Amino acid sequence: MVKVWIFLILHFLIISIPFSPVHSYTPKDPKSVEKWFDNLPVSKQKLTKLRFFYHDNVSGKNPSTVPVAQPNTSTFQSQTNFGQVEVIDGPLTVGPEPGSKIVGRAQGIYTFASLEEIGLLMSFNFVFTNGKFNGSTLSVLGHNPVFHKYREMPVVGGSGVFRLARGIATTRTVWFNATTVDAVAEYHVIVLHY
Ligand SMILES: *[C@@H]1O[C@H](CO)[C@@H](O)[C@H](O)[C@H]1NC(C)=O
Ligand SMILES: *[C@@H]1O[C@H](CO)[C@@H](O)[C@H](O)[C@H]1NC(C)=O
Ligand SMILES: *[C@@H]1O[C@H](CO)[C@@H](O)[C@H](O)[C@H]1NC(C)=O
Ligand SMILES: *[C@@H]1O[C@H](CO)[C@@H](O)[C@H](O)[C@H]1NC(C)=O
Secondary structure, three states: OHHHHHHHHHHHHHHHOOOOOOOOOOOOOHHHHHHHHHOHHHOOOEEEEEEEEEEEOOOOOOOOEEEEEOOOOOOOOOOOOOOOEEEEEEEEEOOOOOOOOEEEEEEEEEEEOOOOOOOEEEEEEEEEOOHHHOOOEEEEEEEEOOOOOOEEEEEEEEEHHHOOOEEEEEEEEEEEOOOOOOEEEEEEEEEEEO
16 A cells, blocks of 8 residues: 555656646856856756657747748749748647647747758757746757658757756657648657756
């Protein structure tokens, strides 16, 4: 019985802590950042795994992905949209369905950077707005050939609880409408940090 309770309590903590509404992080003064760095030799490295869904809302009245630049199509034409640049501020949600609980935003830029296939240069931040990671960010810079099953992008840094983070974001398209080009992608993010 005791074992069952311990299991249930642990299960509850593991499942609910990542996005539970406990803390939020606000940027600190440079002195306290310096102190944090001074502590590094005795700080323990942590491994954090996150899973959420990104909504690439291109169509509709409130798009969160907007084109901001493209080559002059009268002088340059491309099957792969080469040269087009999009700015994004897309919701990150707990589940794939529309209206699922929002835990953050993906904010930044993606550029159609491949002449050969639809291949995006992703440069954006995961900006978390909920629970333990509220106020913290992770920065992604990577290659995203969106029609491949899995894509793997480096997480090159972070802020807040994710200071000095590095890791990998693996993504997979779960839903894509070829007419509207709206999409939902699942992200698994695994990062080392302190
Ligand atoms: C696109 O290129 C054509 C041909 O050189 C030029 O006439 C036109 O002004 C260009 N359009 C833009 C928006 O630069
Ligand atoms: C994105 O699209 C989903 C599905 O249509 C919708 O539920 C959600 O509200 C949209 N978000 C934004 C910011 O437009
Ligand atoms: C996240 O943090 C901000 C700033 O501290 C706060 O205003 C907001 O209510 C927090 N959101 C949640 C869901 O805890
Ligand atoms: C894609 O979007 C179009 C336009 O909104 C809609 O008519 C169509 O049913 C959608 N297709 C799928 C597979 O959801």
